[in-house]
Amino acid sequence: MGQTFEPYDPDQGLLLPPSLRDWLPEGHLAHFVSDTVDQLDLRPFSAKFERREDGRGSLAYHPAMVLKVLIYAYSTGVFSSRRIEAALSDSVALRYLAAGNQPGHRTIARFRAEHIEHFQAVFVQIVRIAQEAGLVKLGTLAIDGSKLKANASKHKAMSYGRMKEEERKLREEIRRITERARGIDEAEDREFGPDFRGDELPKELIRRQERIAKIREAKKRLEEQQKQEDEESGRGERMTKEGRGNMKRPNGVPPNKAQANFTDPESRIMKTGSGTFEQCYNAQIAVDAEERLIVAAHVTPCGADNGVLLTMIDAVRRNCRAMPRRVLADSGYKSENNFQELARRGIDGYVALGRGESSTNSASAKPLTRRMARKLRTLHGRIRYKQRKTLVEPVFGWIKQALGFRGFLVRGVRKVRGEWALVCLALNVKQMSQRLGWV
Numbered sequence: 001m002g003q004t005f006e007p008y009d010p011d012q013g014l015l016l017p018p019s020l021r022d023w024l025p026e027g028h029l030a031h032f033v034s035d036t037v038d039q040l041d042l043r044p045f046s047a048k049f050e051r052r053e054d055g056r057g058s059l060a061y062h063p064a065m066v067l068k069v070l071i072y073a074y075s076t077g078v079f080s081s082r083r084i085e086a087a088l089s090d091s092v093a094l095r096y097l098a099a100g101n102q103p104g105h106r107t108i109a110r111f112r113a114e115h116i117e118h119f120q121a122v123f124v125q126i127v128r129i130a131q132e133a134g135l136v137k138l139g140t141l142a143i144d145g146s147k148l149k150a151n152a153s154k155h156k157a158m159s160y161g162r163m164k165e166e167e168r169k170l171r172e173e174i175r176r177i178t179e180r181a182r183g184i185d186e187a188e189d190r191e192f193g194p195d196f197r198g199d200e201l202p203k204e205l206i207r208r209q210e211r212i213a214k215i216r217e218a219k220k221r222l223e224e225q226q227k228q229e230d231e232e233s234g235r236g237e238r239m240t241k242e243g244r245g246n247m248k249r250p251n252g253v254p255p256n257k258a259q260a261n262f263t264d265p266e267s268r269i270m271k272t273g274s275g276t277f278e279q280c281y282n283a284q285i286a287v288d289a290e291e292r293l294i295v296a297a298h299v300t301p302c303g304a305d306n307g308v309l310l311t312m313i314d315a316v317r318r319n320c321r322a323m324p325r326r327v328l329a330d331s332g333y334k335s336e337n338n339f340q341e342l343a344r345r346g347i348d349g350y351v352a353l354g355r356g357e358s359s360t361n362s363a364s365a366k367p368l369t370r371r372m373a374r375k376l377r378t379l380h381g382r383i384r385y386k387q388r389k390t391l392v393e394p395v396f397g398w399i400k401q402a403l404g405f406r407g408f409l410v411r412g413v414r415k416v417r418g419e420w421a422l423v424c425l426a427l428n429v430k431q432m433s434q435r436l437g438w439v
Contacts (some may be wrong), residue, residue, distance in 0.1 A: 007078040015267050026208045030093035032433035035073045037064055044118045061103050066111045067122070068097040074426035077403045081105040081112070116410065116418030120297075122320045123425040127295050130432055131320055140289035140384075140389035141324040143312050143333065145305050146400070147280040148265030148406030150416070264411040270303040281408065281416050285424065286312045287392045291435050294395065295320055297424040305332035309351075310341050323347065328388040339368035350376065350385045398427060 024030055062224050071091060073084045085105040088094050103111075270280040282303055286296035296315035300308055309329060317323050321387035323345060331352040342349035353373055365373070375381045399405050405423050408416050 017361070020092065020099075023092050024096060027077065028093065028429060028435070029433050030072055030097055032436075033068055033075070033429055035165070036126070036129065036429060036432075037068045037071065039129070040122060042067065044121065045115055055130070061101055061107065061111075063111075063115075064096055065101060066103060066108065069094055069103070070108070070112065070422065071426050071429055072097055074364045074403070074405075074422055077405070077407060079409060081109040084108050087238070100416055112419075112422075115414045119418045119421040119425065123297060123421040123428075126428050127293070127426045128318045130291075130293050130428065133432070135291045135293055135432060135435055136295055136320060137290040138288060138295070138316070138320060138324045140290065140326045140328065140387065140391070141286050141295070141316065142328045142388045142390040143284070143286045143309060144330065144388075144396065145282050145284040145308065146285045147270045147272045148397045148405075150264045150279045150281055151408050151411050152172040152263035152267050152279045166328055182346070233241060266301050266413045266416075267304060267411075268301050281413070282308075283420055284308050284312055285392065285395060286316050287395050289387065289391055291431065292391060292426045293393055293428050293431055297421055298414060299420045301390075301413050305330075306338065309333040309335075309338045313345070313347070326350070326384070328391070329387060330388065334369070334372075336366040336369055339372055343368065350381060350388075352376065352385065395427070397436045400425060403427065 021031075035184055042063050045067065069084065069088070073079070073087065078084055082105040084094075085103070086110060088102055090100055127136065162362065234310050264279070266283055267279050269277050270282065272280065280303075282300045284296075284298040284304070284305075285294045287293065288295050296312050296319055298312060298315060299309065302308075309327075313324070313327065323348060326348045327342065327350070329349075329351045331354040334351050334353050338351065339349065342351075349372070351372060353369065353376065376385060403423070403426075408419055410416055410419050
């Protein structure tokens, strides 16, 4: 009788130890991640260990190993340190990249937190490798932003007007509690004598003092941010030139509706693409048209885009050591100043002016804005600008839908920028592996 099935014996021992590398197909993404990280300059990741010469303490995990694990995990949609730890047992690819090591979730999270600023340098190295491989040409660049949720609830936010009201109420409550406590102290002095110990603050007074301290800190942050924004925009000078001398609020004083969050003070309430308002950061990318790789990544706590266009172009110049020839952006980036800078730098810009504005030639419009309107009315201009949707919007789709990254795990704009660089470099590595024939 012939044999029906292939041999199957789960308890069969192996005569020779297996190689995990052989358990993955030759073109697997994990191989590309490993080979790419091996080419990177990782000295910033190991600098602190080089200073430890006394031999004390336990051995640390190699930075290259943890970085490979993080990049592969992020490129396959696994972001939580606990999920990465679990995958190190279940995933052959991660077991191969870890070479049998089993770092715990605390180690992974600590590595990510301690080196959060170094991910930007790794991102730049990845972009330059792609450039050397001919995957980045800087012929046409598309820039766009998307609101990603902060690691904070919008219900933990308070408006500036509410802060002023709460501060007034708390001051009054603290005054009443203090007077009541003073009255109790005087009565106890009369009953027990002046040497009786009664210096402990009432619990309700401590709680209110902590609340008023937090509110004052949040108010101060809002006022400092508003002052900086007013100075950068030249608000007082601009209104004087325009003949509008009466300002509704003095410079440096936020509107009553301005909000601050107590969990992540640097995040902001922003309107998302779905029309809801959430506690968010504004994540920006610049995508090269050649292979739709991200060549610059940035995060801002401001919901508006127009102040970021030149920042992104400057980042592209630093990362790629060259300027793009052509830039596409939606109407969020329009401004006369942006158009002037694009012209000064010799960049052919195609920036939408908003619904109906590209067809107007109002005499009140500024000269470069009118020129942009004329350019967008031409057949060549319409064809050029139409490329934007096919270049940058699919990349955000890959990040949010394919990878599933819709919100940050860290707090504070400095850390958020580092995590965004990690997300973008992981996606770039995945795209590069496909373009270079690895997958």
